[in-house]
Amino acid sequence: MLVDPTYKDYFDVPGGYIEHGETPYQAAVREVAEELGIRPEIGRLLAVDWATTKDEGDEILFLFDGGTLTPDQLSAIRIDTDELNDHHFHDIAQIYDLTIPSLARCLVHAHAAHCDGTVRYLEHGEPL
Numbered sequence: 001m002l003v004d005p006t007y008k009d010y011f012d013v014p015g016g017y018i019e020h021g022e023t024p025y026q027a028a029v030r031e032v033a034e035e036l037g038i039r040p041e042i043g044r045l046l047a048v049d050w051a052t053t054k055d056e057g058d059e060i061l062f063l064f065d066g067g068t069l070t071p072d073q074l075s076a077i078r079i080d081t082d083e084l085n086d087h088h089f090h091d092i093a094q095i096y097d098l099t100i101p102s103l104a105r106c107l108v109h110a111h112a113a114h115c116d117g118t119v120r121y122l123e124h125g126e127p128l
Contacts (some may be wrong), residue, residue, distance in 0.1 A: 001065065002098060003035065006087040009087070010101045013063070013107070024062040032066070036087065037078035043067050047110040049122040051102055063110040101125070 002011040014035050018027040025042065033039050043065030052058045079087055092111045095104045105125025113120045120127055 001068075001087055002087055003079070003087045006081075006083060006085055010103075012103065014087075015061075015120065027063065028064045035080050035083055037080070038069075038073050038076050040073055041067055041070055045119050046113040047106060047120040047122055049102075049106045049125055051080075051124050061106065063106065065114055 001014065003014050005012050014032050015028060016031040016035075018024060018046040019030075022030070025045075028042050029039065032042065045062060046065055047061075049061040049063070050058070051061065077087065079085075090098060092108060095107050098104070099107070102125040106122055109120045109122055109125065109127060112118075122128075
């Protein structure tokens with residue numbers, strides 16, 4: 001799933017910043033609930049990506065497996081319109097057309113990790 005943030009000019013994944021005392025996993029659960037209004041079971045870690053941006057400095061992105069949403073979960077999605085315009089589901093093959101290159105690379109590697117049962121360490125979306 002990709003979301004269309006109101007404050008970015010590209011699609012992103014649901015998520016956000018960790019709050020004080022919160023683990024990356026807890027932040028993922030909270031952010032999905034805040035942004036989408038649902039609490040799906042968040043699975044295992046797929047990838048960790050370090051990147052730096054001129055606007056936000058150094059960041060570490062933790063990508064967890066969001067699983068497959070049930071029909072009930074899909075119908076229960078209520079986006080936070082202060083943060084998001086919409087949400088979409090796309091095939092991984094389309095990802096480079098939908099978001100910035102570093103995030104697209106990260107998502108491709110996270111998808112591969114999901115398929116082969118590994119965890120990927122990345123820098124700017126590229127494995128070392």
